[in-house]
Amino acid sequence: SQQGEEDPQALSIQEGENATMNCSYKTSINNLQWYRQNSGRGLVHLILIRSNEREKHSGRLRVTLDTSKKSSSLLITASRAADTASYFCATDFNAGKSTFGDGTTLTVKP
């Protein structure tokens, strides 16, 4: 079974609004990453956050990690139509294991 569970499964917002998606996991992790995938294409790495970090920023992206709640969130501020994509969290909970969450499909309407 997948390690990460994401919610919401789908999110539709207007351009300029913020988008927040969440990832929860069941066991301890070493690192967590977020990836974006445009329709039917390869994935693009967004942010890596390590288990001893609580928050990271990259441009309009903010990722938080709460290891006590076993959850992470990705915030995209001032969204653009080009942000329309599927977003996946990815965790490694055992050496060599890699698991993607089920993903959140974000639609940003112009």
Next chain:
Amino acid sequence: DTEVTQTPKHLVMGMTNKKSLKCEQHMGHRAMYWYKQKAKKPPELMFVYSYEKLSINESVPSRFSPECPNSSLLNLHLHALQPEDSALYLCASSQDHGGAFSYEQYFGPGTRLTVT
């Protein structure tokens, strides 16, 4: 050059065919990966090569056979596939492999495979 290339982009094959998918990176990465992705699902890890040696096989059927001829190339040989093997096959690479998500992975655009 931060690009991972994959060929072909599309592949249609019959169940008795033998074909190969190719992946190449020139970033000096020492870990390379094959993933399978069905529509509206997350990628599923199939194989991991670390320093040109197979380090992880996620119980993939033997009709899929990976090969790493050198540190820049990764192949996936296909034989006697089933229609349910139709999917997007993604290749990725990372600087190293100490836990698959310890390092940023760079993904290729994928090969869309249809088995008839």
